[in-house]
Amino acid sequence: AQSVTQPDIHITVSEGASLELRCNYSYGATPYLFWYVQSPGQGLQLLLKYFSGDTLVQGIKGFEAEFKRSQSSFNLRKPSVHWSDAAEYFCAVAPSRGRRALTFGSGTRLQVQP
Amino acid sequence: DTAVSQTPKYLVTQMGNDKSIKCEQNLGHDTMYWYKQDSKKFLKIMFSYNNKELIINETVPNRFSPKSPDKAHLNLHINSLELGDSAVYFCASSQAGSRSGAGSGELFFGEGSRLTVL
Numbered sequence: 175a176q177s178v179t180q181p182d183i184h185i186t187v188s189e190g191a192s193l194e195l196r197c198n199y200s201y202g203a204t205p206y207l208f209w210y211v212q213s214p215g216q217g218l219q220l221l222l223k224y225f226s227g228d229t230l231v232q233g234i235k236g237f238e239a240e241f242k243r244s245q246s247s248f249n250l251r252k253p254s255v256h257w258s259d260a261a262e263y264f265c266a267v268a269p270s271r272g273r274r275a276l277t278f279g280s281g282t283r284l285q286v287q288p
Numbered sequence: 289d290t291a292v293s294q295t296p297k298y299l300v301t302q303m304g305n306d307k308s309i310k311c312e313q314n315l316g317h318d319t320m321y322w323y324k325q326d327s328k329k330f331l332k333i334m335f336s337y338n339n340k341e342l343i344i345n346e347t348v349p350n351r352f353s354p355k356s357p358d359k360a361h362l363n364l365h366i367n368s369l370e371l372g373d374s375a376v377y378f379c380a381s382s383q384a385g386s387r388s389g390a391g392s393g394e395l396f397f398g399e400g401s402r403l404t405v406l
Contacts (some may be wrong), residue, residue: 208394212329217292217378217397262329275321275344276395278331 176201176267180279187255188287195250195282197265206268207248208276209239213261221263224248235259260286291315294379294398301369302406308365309401311379319343319384320362321395322354325376337362338384369405376400 177200187193199205206225210218222233229241239250248265265279292313301307313320321344322334336344337356351367366373380395 210395215399217399218331218380218395219397220394223394264331275333275336277333278323281329281331283329 176205176269176277178265178267178277178279180263180265180282182282183280184283184285186285186287189257190254193250193252193255193259193284195263195265195284197248197250197279198246199248199265199267200246201267201269203269204243207239207241208266208268209233209237209248209250210264210266210278211235211261212264212281218264221250255284255286257286257288260284290398292379292381292396292398294377294401296401297399298402298404300404300406303369303371305369306365306367307369307403308363309377309379309403310361310363311398312361313379313381313396314360315381315383315396317381317383317396318359319382320356320359321380321382322362322364323378323380325378325400327375331378335362335364366403369403371405374403374405376402 179198181196208223209221212218221237222231224231224241232238237252241248262281262283264281266276268276294311319338321336323331325331334348335354340356353365356362378400379398382395
């Protein structure tokens, strides 16, 4: 079965600073990988996804993520954080075979300081 | 138009009661899900239906019974509510990939239904 680890429960960055949120997965093959964002009181919105091909994927709101097979990682990055980026971020994995739903990591809460 | 809509958004009830949460999607997707988000924000899959067929049923008490009258609707009925059922329940939908069935596509989430059991 697949699993996802987000080692950082809570991260605080200053507005304008760069951001990297970590995600490690466990799966026997290359899975499908996702990053979702959840604003307070809202549902989850997809930021970006990786299925195959170029290992650097671009998403919405200026986010990008890089798939590194050797490290089983799919870290999310943004060069300059805006106050509106404060939210909960979830990494998720789906198997590339079989009929399983997405498995989510435990989330990373991002706070942005003025 | 809301793509995935859930009702009610808030639900406060007493232990032992029975309650339902409804979900509808207008995206034409063939797969729908229920996820439970606990107080620590952890999201866990509960059920998944593909074209009205139950395909995922995680370890969930049988007090929880999903019902899919058609592929645009997936309702969740909970019997004999317990304190531990308090959570936010999210409905989601996706279009299953042709190779791998449910789970390969992007999930579209509703805004959640916050259930509080007193």
